[in-house]
Every structure is written in structure tokens, then in C-alpha cells.
Amino acid sequence: MKDHDENLFEEIGGVVTISLVVDKFCSMLLKDKRINTYFKNVDVDRLKRMQTSFLCSVSGGPPYNGQSMRSAHKRLLDLKDKHFDAILENLDKAMEQATSKQISYEHRKKLLCLAEFARSDVLGK
Numbered sequence: 328m329k330d331h332d333e334n335l336f337e338e339i340g341g342v343v344t345i346s347l348v349v350d351k352f353c354s355m356l357l358k359d360k361r362i363n364t365y366f367k368n369v370d371v372d373r374l375k376r377m378q379t380s381f382l383c384s385v386s387g388g389p390p391y392n393g394q395s396m397r398s399a400h401k402r403l404l405d406l407k408d409k410h411f412d413a414i415l416e417n418l419d420k421a422m423e424q425a426t427s428k429q430i431s432y433e434h435r436k437k438l439l440c441l442a443e444f445a446r447s448d449v450l451g452k
């Protein structure tokens with residue numbers, strides 16, 4: 328699998344769909360006790376803009392315009408695989424629930440797979 332997908336962005340409905348997913352995703356992250364302490368004092372509007380840009384970019388939309396995944400997560404101490412897994416679980420649920428016209432299972436798996444490429448950078452490995 329490549330680290331981007333040329334068609335996925337259009338197929339799932341572009342930035343409109345991805346923004347809806349990110350809205351849902353962020354509200355889930357803030358409620359999830361496994362990870363929400365990491366999001367204390369974070370500028371959630373910026374986070375949403377950046378996550379939207381990142382997910383647009385990996386799915387084949389416009390280029391990402393934020394910090395590298397490695398530097399964005401560098402200050403977060405003790406980040407482990409279980410935290411990354413919790414993030415992906417929330418992203419999958421958000422994709423399931425965010426839109427009235429559901430994102431297909433295949434499309435969800437593709438996006439999760441693309442997000443998976445960020446694991447080593449996010450965890451600083």
C-alpha cells in the first residue's frame with residue numbers, strides 16, 4: 328500500500344466528508360479517558376484544521392500544511408502503541424457515524440491503513 332491514495336479523497340466526498348469525520352473524531356478523542364489527558368490545553372480548532380488537512384492529503388486531496396507528525400507529537404510523553412490504537416479506533420467509529428451516507432467498510436479500511444503510516448513518527452520510534 329502506498330502512503331497516499333489518489334482516488335479515496337474524491338470517492339468518500341472530499342473535504343466536506345473529511346471535515347464531518349474530524350468534527351466527530353475530535354469530540355470522541357476529548358471524551359475518551361484512555362487518551363484525553365493528552366488533549367488538555369490543546370487548541371482544538373487548530374487541531375481539527377490540521378487533522379482535516381492531514382487526512383485530505385493522505386487520501387489524495389490537497390497537500391498537508393501542518394507540522395511533521397514527528398514534531399507535532401514530540402512533546403507528548405510516554406505515547407505508546409495503545410494510544411495510537413485508541414486514536415485509530417476512534418477514527419474508524421467517527422467514519423462510521425459522521426455522515427448520513429455511510430463511508431463504506433473498504434474506504435474506512437483504506438483510510439485507517441494510510442493513517443497507520445504515521446505510527447512510528449507519532450510515537451517517536
Ligand code: HEM
Nearest residue numbers: 362365366369377378381393394399410411414442445449
Ligand atoms: C493516526 C494518528 C494521528 C494523527 C493522524 C494525528 C494528527 C495530528 C495532527 C495533524 C496534528 C496537528 C499538527 C500541527 O499542529 O501542525 C496533531 C497534533 C496533536 N496530536 Fe495527533 N495525531 C495522531 C495520533 C495522536 C496520538 C496517539 C495522540 C495522543 C494520544 C495525539 C495527540 C495530539 C496532540 C495532543 C496534538 C497537539 C499538539 C500541540 O498542539 O502541541 N495524536 N496530531
